Amino acid sequence: MSDSHETPSIDRRLLDQPWRFWSTVAVAGTLLGGIILGALIIPVVQGRSAGLDAYTAICRALGILPGSPAQPQPSDRVQRTPVSQVVWTSELLHILARADPARGRTKALESCAACHGETGIAVAPDVPHLAGQSGPAIYKQLSDYRTGSRAHDLMAGIARALDETALADIAAYYAGRPMRNPNPATLAPAPAEIITLVELGDPRRGIPPCASCHRAGSGGPIETPVLAEQRDEYFIQQINLYASGQRRNDLYARMRTIAAQLTPSEIAGLAAYYRAGFR
């Protein structure tokens, strides 16, 4: 090697060329080796023992077809019966976002107000209040009545007579009605064990805290209803329907699992807790 800094450019190119060539070959070789092993040899060999043809195994390895190249895919020909038909697609969220409460009011006066009240305050004890209820929650229940996921002689007929936009409008209307603002001075304090159940749940019985979903901003599923100011009769009735499995439109059987674990006194305590509002 020369000590001179001034190497003629032709020399420098000669010095550089093998480096360029072999480093490119090394990197490309690594990459190619990885691809041949990972995308061809391994899936084909694994697929053979899983009873898959080479093409399917490679497509699965690349993620083009679902499933693993190493295992046979379980058959999905069994008829699935989803507990609810509602899927929170972005299209549906747009429909809910564009719902018109004024149109909803007109429809609500025709179809809903007789039982649920014009402002969402119901008269009969086994009818829920809707004032201030979450829009997606109202929509989900109406939709479930319509598809038969939730059973009710009267509600099924009413919901079937309405189209999807009407459901969204009605949901938006009642969601916008104010709650009643009960006087905090008249509220009795809740018993400590009920507050524990709401705030911490009971891990020994596998009961999560109610507040982990039923509190604004808690991060629960979008269809979680607001429980504040709901009336006792309706609350207890629904928990019991979940517990007995008669109501079954809760995803992953969340509420059925929880409700079956609750004692009658806890159900009554929770009903009183939520009736009080400000929850």
Place this chain on the structure above:
Amino acid sequence: MHSVKRLCLAHFWVAFAFFAAACAIGTWQMWVRSPLGASVGTPGQYYMLVTAHGVALAFVLTTFFIMGFGYFVATTALDRQLPGKAWAWGAYWLAVVGVVVAFAPIMNGQASVLYTFYPPLTGSAWFYIGLVLLVVASWIWAVLMMVAMTAWKRENPGRPVPLAMFATVANAVMWLWTTVGVAVQLLFQVIPAALGLVHTIDVGLSRTLFSWTLHAIVYFWLIPAYIAFYTMVPRAAGGRLYSDTMGRLTFILFLVYSLPVGLHHLLMDPEHGNATKFIQVVLTAFVSVPTLLTIFTITASLEIAGRLRGGRGPFGWIATLPWDRPMVLATGLSFVMLGFGGFGGLINMGYGMNAMVHNTSWVTAHFHLIFGGSVVIMYFAICYEIWPRLTGREHPTLSLLRLQLWSWFVGMMVMTLPWHWLGLQGQWRRVANFNYADPIIAGWGPWVIVSLIGGIILLASALLFLRNLAVLHRGAVLAVARPLYAIAVHPPQRVPAVLNSFGLWNVLVLVLMLVAYGLPIAQFLIEPSPSAIVHRMR
């Protein structure tokens, strides 16, 4: 020094102020998760402080330290003025503003998203905007590093760029590549969602883009330590660098192989096919090559120093090394931690073993050991080496420096080894507390307390570190003029252009990224994800 002293010190002190605060927060976290502090604090506070701890260490300490160190190298290794110094100060203030803007929502509890960007966790838009400002500031730094090297090459045609600067620019180039993933994720997915402009985030795409950044960012943090290994340690030990070419290859391999490997953080994710994961795991295996090259080269360099100092026999040279010098001591301790941490990393890399440790404390312990241990201890050593050059004052005594390095090493080992062990027992990560009333979890208690003791030692060591630097800002000025950078056994007279520039390597990175990330990203655009796994903002 060409008057970048104030610029460097301004960067370093921001870095270390956040470092000290984050160490205190970390100790608090260890305490509340232990049986001793089990009734202290709420999960909300815990996650808020995890976010503060992670952002302070992973983004503030590292970015500010690396920027400051880069300016130092650009002026000392190249021995010329820093071009665009006004830009450098502008970037500094932009980064400071970014940090303030990011920390306001964190401390307000509105961005408790840990320090990673994994929707469905989303925080205040200001948190993300602040971090984007920090990244933009680091881009200015990266460009300045490239401009400095280019200007030097123009003035010195045909000469090899000094290794310290070559490595710094390799890091800057890698950082520009690295940040593309998270920038796209933040600007097109997370920030619009946090502002309410869009209603959904495709979580799979988001995680994929974040993984693009996630692994290479670790090498961004690590390269300063390797710069110290190659360019400072041989000189500090009284020897020479065994091979300059090995150094260049190491930094080039980091640039090439640290990027197309991020999918190994998503081995347990369902949105990618086995083959794409496999290809990236193969490339991941190659990231260990530069580290192995470094261990070999630096050990060889130290052996030269040891033998020059009279060491005999196969191992006699180890004993004759000047272990009383902070840089040499830190390197020895760093190598021990790198050994344990690297071994853990090889386990994380394997698909099957990863499945067992993925959601356990093993992973948390791993990155504390490898980054907080082997990398940060070299940050300390670098500071001890260059602080006298920045303030013009010499360390009054080296014994407190050694005490600080030893205590950091002991604290890190005491904290992370039991933590690894608990991970193997199934202790999960990302949780605010443990129910020690559970008979299975109760057995973890004593080990968590041992970890806590390690954390307390680390906090004490961090404070001692600040003290060791702060004393160099007082007292009479003593001009020190010692050479800093090591000379190679065969100093390079000329090197092939590919070992002196990054053109070819950028092309290879592009090819690797297209192959490694092309399909994983394109699949989200070809066929939108099932709506069941798309996160809906409320």
